[in-house]
Amino acid sequence: MQAALAIIGEDLKQVEQQFRKDLQSDVPLIRKVGEYVLSSGGKRVRPALLLLAARLAGYTGDKAVPLASVIEFVHTATLLHDDVVDSATLRRGLASANTLWGNEASVLVGDFLFSKSFSLMVGVGSLDILRVLSDATTVIAEGEVMQLLCTGELDLTEERYINVIRSKTAILMSAACEAGAILGAVPQKQQEALADFGMDLGIAFQLMDDILDYVATEEEFGKSIGHDLEEGKITLPLIHTLKKCSDSERAVISAVVEQDEMSLDDFRAVSGLVKEYGGIAYTVAAANFYINRCKSHLDLFPSSPVREALLSLSEYVVTRSK
């Protein structure tokens, strides 16, 4: 993130100020919940992607900062709804908004952030950007429903799983990059390259996130370890393990996945199998594949500090769990 911060650090500070402004509402609870979630330690990867993509595309106008704020609003709205759907009690190591203010407030403040995002995008005045972002949020909702339907599905294939994370996570990073490209009005090929860059980056990002559920500790990563597994989410480390393990081991995994509550022993049993069969290493390798492909999309652009910053941002994604 260092190279990125050196270039867009000032813009990112303005993005933070923009949040406060855009969260204005006559309803104090909206500001309260919104500020809580927005200020609880996100790394602003999506705004950074938008700002850097816009720079790479040669854009120097004043629309990148408000759009970068909008992208984080959309992301925050999905987090609020995700935590309701997943019954999450923690988010980045802090109590989740639904724990503090109830599911009702989380659903409705999420709706506010979603709607406000579109109001703000309309203010930017580009139908092309509106198209990219509204299509992205539609795909995200589809991805979330797909994920819900895949809950506890032990036969989930790697292909379908990648499709789920492309929809629920990667598409917004892709849209962030594409919006930056549209601001810069680069030719179609370069616009697509930036969209593809964001997509592959997003897939790798989610793969690394899925690994954290097996290897992180709560203090280190601010996310309740084993939570995906407890919720019956089948992610790549487990998909790989299920392909390799014996029938009796599969039965062990199945029993844990089907339980509503999971003990530490249950978690250890499954994570032990995941490590034994190389589920973590396999997923790291997959993430590296996507990150390498992600970087190659930038070959269309001449070398520059901004391109370097995007490359090192993508490197950061696959190293952050180590």
Place this chain on the structure above:
Amino acid sequence: MQAALAIIGEDLKQVEQQFRKDLQSDVPLIRKVGEYVLSSGGKRVRPALLLLAARLAGYTGDKAVPLASVIEFVHTATLLHDDVVDSATLRRGLASANTLWGNEASVLVGDFLFSKSFSLMVGVGSLDILRVLSDATTVIAEGEVMQLLCTGELDLTEERYINVIRSKTAILMSAACEAGAILGAVPQKQQEALADFGMDLGIAFQLMDDILDYVATEEEFGKSIGHDLEEGKITLPLIHTLKKCSDSERAVISAVVEQDEMSLDDFRAVSGLVKEYGGIAYTVAAANFYINRCKSHLDLFPSSPVREALLSLSEYVVTRSK
């Protein structure tokens, strides 16, 4: 509704076909939940308002039908989220979507319909209409949060209450009418008149809806009687009663409002007081006030069958509970 149907009946049929088309998704559950909610007996008041407003504004193009479909999508998304927030088990006499598919699916399919609405609006290509509708959905979310905060608030004033229903209900009807006006490119004054018409109509609509919670039977109105009260929603019939009743009667109401579950006897006690103090009659009178003002906004338009249809649609709103 008869006069309206005579004029826009064919368009409304096309709107129904448009729903099917717009619900297309690779995720079958989205279509399933979406079709269930969309086909469970809504009266299409919002699409009708948009279609008639567009006609009154002289619009004859092909964008009114897709936009009318979008307005109902937005409305359906809010219903899905409302029922989660209110823990509703019934919607128009049928099992609510959250009862059938769980809160998770309702939250996410609602998000899909919201996002898809914006994608479809972008397709229509008018930034002005996008502005009106995205501002409206932002206000709706604010209104829903305000309502949540007013739960069990016995000191809620009539003024604040009207403000809540303006935000959570009336603004979308206003936006439907304004979008129709924008399609017809009428002068600013007429555009505002149509927006005001929708706003006053929407306030009266919600007032009549609030009455149903006290006087309807489940079979007649397809809505669980007493549900607002059980949820601690303070509506105008109760606000009026609280202003008039004795301290000991207020204590009775307070106890019922604060309970999580309400017996039929509890409901009868409160609805008895509401009738005794004229809460229903007061609310009907208020609805009539808004409907009369609503009609007056159309004075700016010359008499025509379309104007008559809008006037009789507004009449229908205040008579539907009788």
